[in-house]
Amino acid sequence: MKHLDERISDLVDDRLEHHERDRALVHLTVCAHCREAVELERDARNALRSLPALAPSDKLVASLMALAEPGEPLPPAPPASSTQPAPVAGWRPRDSRPPSGPSGSRPGGRASRRVRAVRVVALGMCTTGAMLILLASLGGTGSSPGTPDTPVSVVPPLEEFTVEHARSTGGLPFVEPASLLVGTVSSTGDGW
Amino acid sequence: MILGNRVGHGRTGGLAALVVPVLAMPLLVGALAVFVQAVPASSRDVGDDPRAVELLRQSAAAGEHVSYSGTQYVSTWSALTQSAASSSAVVQVQHAAGGQTSIRVHNRQSAIFDGRTASRWLAGEDPADLLLGAYTVRLAGEDAVAGRYTDVVVAYRSDGSVAAQLWLDRETALPLRRESYTSDGYTLSASAFVDINVGRPGTCCKAGDGVGPAATxxxxxxxxxxxxxxxxxxxxxxxxxxxxxxxxxxxxxxxxxxxxxxxxxxxxxxxxxxxxxxxxxxxxxxxxxxxxxxxxxxxxxxxxxxxxxxxxxxxxxxxxxxxxxxxxxxxxxxxxxxxxxxxxxxxxxxxxxxxxxxxxxxxxxxxx
CATH class of the missing domain: 3.40.1000 (Protein Transport Mog1p; Chain A)
Known part of the structure; x- marks a missing residue:
């Protein structure tokens, strides 16, 4: 079976069909690289979920509340609209639609700019975080695990390898069965 | 003149009597040294001893049709020679003809070997080919191991050093004693049967008796x-x-x-x-x-x-x-x-x- 690649996200988000999920899990039992990719994906998801809720500053809250208060001082009327009739009401609810004309021609433009600035900053932070996570993902196991340029940390199971070595010598007629002594008798020596 | 000649001859003969031994002795010693060094070299230059080759081929196949059980000591030294580290143990060996070999250390079954038939062998037809391809083998004499007559086969490296000695049972061709060495004479491993019963495999190779998980x-x-x-x-x-x-x-x-x-x-x-x-x-x-x-x-x-x-x-x-x-x-x-x-x-x-x-x-x- 090929590596999971793009199916890793589906597996982590539990979006795979039942049989596909089973196949993916079977593959994970034999593929260390995909296991690491899944772990990384899970870590990233958990990291995003564990981010603390953003608490807006008091100043920001006060500004937002002021937007809804009646009698808000209107911005100075632009010269072009000075001949227009006065508004019926002293205030009207702000909407979030973008201004249709020059920003200076819209009442409450300063607050609107402030909201937009907050949104831009929040969007930028989210985008930057997503980019960093994406880069970290690419710099981890990579999209094609198993290639030499995507190394993973390995600790050789030395005792298991020694047992397998002893087993492989079992069919050789003139070789000592010496490796099987490892772990069964004490060795002597000073080490190297 | 004659005297002179005689004297001259006599002087010449006297000088020769002095010079010849002086030159001859180093030449003789040198020739002896060359001859002595040539002895091990000749053992490899003349190729394999056909009798030793035959014995090794018989020995490689002996496990297919001979059952045995016995007690064997096994010693091994680290290839990192500076360490001088070693291990040794007395093991109980049981082998069924054409089947598995069970080895027990301290009454605990530590390994079961399936033999070559269970392997996907990549190195030719005969396991003896590995040894015969790497070394020059000679029959070095006879000896007794565990009360049985054996033929001693020595494997030489291309530099003339001894790589291994094998004591092969004269009756069954089983290797009863084995030793291997580095090129500078450092012993890497040694094993020998202390006693052996041929044709009595006993109850061999029951799995689940302390066998490690890798054995399955x-x-x-x-x-x-x-x-x-x-x-x-x-x-x-x-x-x-x-x-x-x-x-x-x-x-x-x-x-x-x-x-x-x-x-x-x-x-x-x-x-x-x-x-x-x-x-x-x-x-x-x-x-x-x-x-x-x-x-x-x-x-x-x-x-x-x-x-x-x-x-x-x-x-x-x-x-x-x-x-x-x-x-x-x-x-x-x-x-x-x-x-x-x-x-x-x-x-x-x-x-x-x-x-x-x-x-x-x-x-x-x-x-x-």
Missing amino acids: FDRDDSMLRWDDIDQLREDGWHCPDSLGEGMDLYEARRIGDAIQLSYSDGVMTVSVFEQIGWLDPDQLDGYDTADYEDGVVYTRPGPPARLTWSSGGRVITVVAEAPLDSVRDLLKNLPPDPAATHEEKKDGFLDRIARGAQRVGSWVNPFD
Whole structure:
């Protein structure tokens, strides 16, 4: 079976069909690289979920509340609209639609700019975080695990390898069965 | 004149009587030295002793039709000769003709060997070919082991040093005693039957009696053929046919995420394990280190001697019951990474981001 690649996200988000999920899990039992990719994906998801809720500053809250208060001082009327009739009401609810004309021609433009600035900053932070996570993902196991340029940390199971070595010598007629002594008798020596 | 001549002859004869012995003695000593040195050389120059070859072939096949049980001592020394580390034990051996061999240490069954029939043998038809291809064999005499007559066969290296001695039972051709040496005479292993009963395998090889989990390993699924090995090489695995010095590949297996390559010259054995990845020195406890060129090799003396190192995105682990000369070519072809490389490859979050950025950069760089 090929590596999971793009199916890793589906597996982590539990979006795979039942049989596909089973196949993916079977593959994970034999593929260390995909296991690491899944772990990384899970870590990233958990990291995003564990981010603390953003608490807006008091100043920001006060500004937002002021937007809804009646009698808000209107911005100075632009010269072009000075001949227009006065508004019926002293205030009207702000909407979030973008201004249709020059920003200076819209009442409450300063607050609107402030909201937009907050949104831009929040969007930028989210985008930057997503980019960093994406880069970290690419710099981890990579999209094609198993290639030499995507190394993973390995600790050789030395005792298991020694047992397998002893087993492989079992069919050789003139070789000592010496490796099987490892772990069964004490060795002597000073080490190297 | 005559006198003079006679005197002259007499003087000449006297001088010759002095000079000839003076010149002759060093020449004689030199000739003797050459002759004495030529004795071991002649043993290899004349090729294999046909009788020794015949005995070895009989011995290699003896396990197929001879059952036996007995007590054997086994001693082995580390190939890292500076360590002087050794292990030894008295083991109980039981073998069923054409079947398995059970070995017990301290009344605990420690291993069951299936023999060559359960392996996917990669090195020719006859197991004796490995030994005969690597060494020159001579019949050196006879001896007694465990009360039985034996023929002693000696295997010589191309430099004339003794690699191994085998005491082969005259009746069954079973190897009753074995010793192997490095080229400088250092003993690597020795074993001999203290007593042996031929034709009485007893109750051999009951699984589940203290046998390790690896003993139940399904060999057939893990065995690799030459086609598999060729495919592995195309995928970037090293998989050499030989480690040099007659140390040829005779079996290859897949063990988890590792590839095991088993090499032997008929007497010595080396297993090479390849894994994808790199060694993290912080996670290697109980290892010694040895510098090799710019890199670092991590070692455990054993026996058997074990070495491991990172090389170009691979982790190479060697289990050696052979002189470390046999690993030299492997180290040359897969040199250890410098230690600094390991530090650079630490898997911190920032390191991953940096590597990811490099990768993205390589995608958009038309000159990469």
